[in-house]
Amino acid sequence: MIFHRLPASLAQFDVLLAHNSQDKPQVRAIANELKQRGLKLWLDEEQILRPGSSFQQEILQAIPLVKTAAIFIGVKRLGRWQVLELESLVQECVENNIHIIPVLLPDVSMIPENLRFLRRYRFVSFLQQVSDVEALNLLEWGITGRRPERKLEPNQVIQTNVIKTDDLSSDKAVDYTRLRNLLIAGEWKEADAETLAVMLKAFGREAEAYLDYRSINNFPCTDLRTIDQLWVKYSNGRFGFSVQKRIWESVGGNPYAILYETFEHFGDRVGWRVEKDWIDNEGVNFSTSAPEGHLPYSILEVHFQMEICFFSRAKTCKV
Incomplete structure (x- = not known):
């Protein structure tokens, strides 16, 4: 018919x-x-x-x-x-x-x-x-087909008036202004992509388009903390590397005992694994309805040993 x-x-x-x-x-x-x-x-x-x-x-x-x-x-x-x-x-x-x-x-x-x-x-x-x-x-x-104008909540209006107090420090002369503005606007998908972009820039790997073990193990702590603090602040504590690290540790994550089962539990908690299947880019939930720790995603999607390496670096940097 x-x-x-x-x-x-x-x-x-x-x-x-x-x-x-x-x-x-x-x-x-x-x-x-x-x-x-x-x-x-x-x-x-x-x-x-x-x-x-x-x-x-x-x-x-x-x-x-x-x-x-x-x-x-x-x-x-x-x-x-x-x-x-x-x-x-x-x-x-x-x-x-x-x-x-x-x-x-x-x-x-x-x-x-x-x-x-x-x-x-x-x-x-x-x-x-x-x-x-x-x-x-x-x-x-x-x-x-028309994106509705996003109305700021009162606390967000206050934030836009004090964003000059945000610490955008970088040991690699990376400008985090665009990342901050995307997070303020709640543009989570664009902010996720920008997070990968600034981290690649911080380690000079724009051409490779991904971070390897060496770059993660030596990623500048100042920049890692700057990125994390922006995500945590403008998601009201739902997203960020420190949130992911806390969840990773809560399910038994240990850089000295690499167990894939532990990573599966982590994936279940942050919504990267649903009904025993790992999501792909199409399955990412770019909204505040996503589980805690769901974002950022693009940096950590490569391989579970890479994530463990990243969480180890986050702990070293006191993120």
Whole structure:
């Protein structure tokens, strides 16, 4: 069944909210937030009014009327037949050039194996609560294609007035101003990439594009502390090398006893390992809904022995 899609300018709804009925309360809460932002939603309980209507048929018929489909995944997951119906819905969306956004509800950290056909799309995660403003901003951006203006909280406004007090010291004459500004703005993905860039610059390895054992073992402590303090400060203590080191030590991390099992426990804690599978770049959660220690990621993704080397250096530098 292929429908004739209306031009985006004529579509009646910004987004269709597809979900398991057992997740209705959480989806309804997110829907209310999106309505307050001026978005027009297709939600089954509001659009399917006639008794005896087929939910699946009504949803398929709504496809030509929407610009985007948000597919919600909750802890109840989906039954076998629901998975087949959802796969059919996704196929219809693809054929009608409709933007697809998987949305992970609280306590769901990764798209499950039986929905792996959704893993090609970047997801939005409400890992902790449905009122997560960062996740709502990302979802609005995905629906509209326009990134919402980020409103600073009162404590962040104060921070922007005192950023001159930030210690941006470097033994290698590296300028950390851009990293600080990205962190202040909550641009976590860009800040993660900038962290790798400044660390490569600090050791003169821009051409290689990665840090090796020698560079990590000799990385300047002043620069390591500067980077860490910026991440910790502007993430309100959620992210940073010192946060990762603390978690590493809490699961038994020891530079003198290298156990892969320990690194697996660390990966589980910081969200780099989900259901026994290590995430890749596409699986990184660049929002404050990510687990503690989830970021920075790019520096430490190479190999588990490299991470152990890095944590050893962080301890030496008193990070």
